[in-house]
Amino acid sequence: MTTPMLKRDWIALEQKYYQATFKRQPVTFIRGQGIRVWDAEGREYLDFVAGIAVNVLGHCHPAVVQAVQEQAAQLIHVSNLYYNTRQIELAEQLALLSGGMRSFFSNSGAEANEGAIKLARKFGRLHRNGAYEIISMERSFHGRTLATTAATGQAHYQETWKPLPDGFKQVPFNDLDALKAATSEKTVGILLESVQGEGGIWPATREFLQGVRRWCDEQNLVMICDEVQAGMGRTGKFFGFEHYGVMPDIITLAKGLAGGVPIGAMLTGRRTDLFVPGDHGSTFGGNPLACAAALATLKTIQEERLVENAARMGEYWHEKLQALCQKYDFIANPRGIGLMRAVEVKYDLAPAIVDQALKHGLLLNNLGNATLRMVPPLILTRADIDEAAQRLDRALEDVSLQRGVAAQS
Ligand SMILES: Cc1ncc(COP(=O)(O)O)c(C=O)c1O
Incomplete structure (x- = not known):
């Protein structure tokens, strides 16, 4: 039997007790199942945000619940001073x-990228005359620590925190000539997302990603692919870079890796496998609980063929978005890959659409005023998509009426 929940004003309490770091939607969630979540009033929502590309198996997938419950009863945490079976099993699966x-x-994810940056710097120290600089991309996002903020190619994330750590610069995404021109004897690595997430869902071009790989080989640089958002099958391949026929030297993962339990991973190939004891570490990193959740997540992705499902459902969702773009003149150009999708919004209406969608029981997310982002769970079905499209249609109709923006039909 569950204890009835106290009626409390969660929003007022948050303002009193939590630092003002988040601009939140006015809703408090207490339960989730599959692609649905329920708020404190018992209202149900289709979740096309999925914890921002985290809940790849939806909410409370039985496999993750069982793995967490069993592991919690057996061993939650043990220091990295010792071996733990779940950590080794997870590393084996990722290999x-x-x-x-x-x-x-x-x-x-930020910590995974920190590890990648340190590893690249070690490579520079050992194999490139002390080179340390990382070139990343404009519009990229790599995290909120100081180094990953310095690597993030969006000025508004950086301004307040200057001076940022030295050794980072950005070039326009998909511009190989600019990247080559920016490379110097100080450069040690190139950090990029195969599909830019926070920057607006922008896939790399094939020429660019293949060109970066070649450039790294020619110049003895380290290619780091930040798969924190695009990884775990979201794009219809397990890693986003698989669409491009390239293999980076270092890969970072987080978000969906443990189906909602916090974890990050930094993977390296042989050439950059340079850490020795004492170089790097983490108290919680790779603890049995998080690794058990990640093992269950990976197994389920494989058993339920969710990478393939993401590709198929992504296409179907894209068709729905195209139809809605035909109907409403203030949204256009659906883009993206797999279940990593965005739509352009005119007249700065993206926040208004998110608000209306919430009222109609659909969670969406806006990137600025001109982009809607959708990164739903990979377990999505056609019926879920039909339902989400109907709810989005109603939300768009409301926005259209409210703003006096004429719908085309
Ligand atoms: C591509 C990418 N890298 C890194 C991060 C940072 O991950 P975290 O918030 O887990 O530190 C994010 C988060 O949105 C991301 O999208």
Whole structure:
């Protein structure tokens, strides 16, 4: 029997007790199942945000619940001073998926990228005359720590925190000439997302990603692919870079890896496998609980063929978005790959659409005022998509009426 929940004003309490770091939608969630979540009033929503590309198996997938429950009853945490079976098993699974790379586990995407940056700097110290600089991309996002903020190619994330750590610069995404021109004897690595997430869902071009690989080989640079958002099958391949026929030297993962339990991973191939004891570490990174959740997530992705499902459902969702773009003149150009999708919004209406969608029981997310992002769970079915499209249609109709923007039909 569950204890009835106290009626409390969660939003007022948050303002009193939590730092003002988040601009939140006015809703408090208490339960989730599959692609649905329920708020404190018992209202149900289709979740096309999925914890921002985290809940790849939806909410409370039985496999993850069982793995967490069993592991919690057996061993939650043990220091990295000792071996733990779940950590080693997870590294083994990731090696199978990455062509033999070895893992380091952290707790978040930013931390995974920190590890990658340190590893690249070690490569520079040992094999490139002390080179340390990382070139990343404009519009990229790599995290909120100081180094990953310095690597993030969006000025508004950086301004307040200057001076940022030295050794980072950005070039326009998909511009190989600019990347080559920016490379110097100080450069040690190139950091990029195969599909930019926070920047607006922008896939790399084939020429660019293949060109980066060639450039790294020619110049003895380290290619780091940040798969924190695009990884775990979201794009219709397990890693986003698989669409491009390239293999990076270092891969970072987080978000969906443990189906909602915090984890990050930094994987490296042989050439950059340079850490020795004492170089890097983490108290919680790779603890049995997180690794058990990740093992269950990976197994379920494989058993339920969710990578393939993401590709198929992505196409179907894209068709629905195209139809809605035909109907409403203030949305256009659906783009993306697999279940990593965005739509352009005119007249700065993206936040208004998110608000209306919430009222109609659909969670969406806006990137600025001109982009809607959808990164739903990979377990999505055609029926779920039909339902989401109907709810989005109603939300768009409301926005259209409210703003006096004429729908085309
Ligand atoms: C591509 C990418 N890298 C890194 C991060 C940072 O991950 P975390 O918030 O887990 O530190 C994000 C988060 O959105 C991301 O999208």
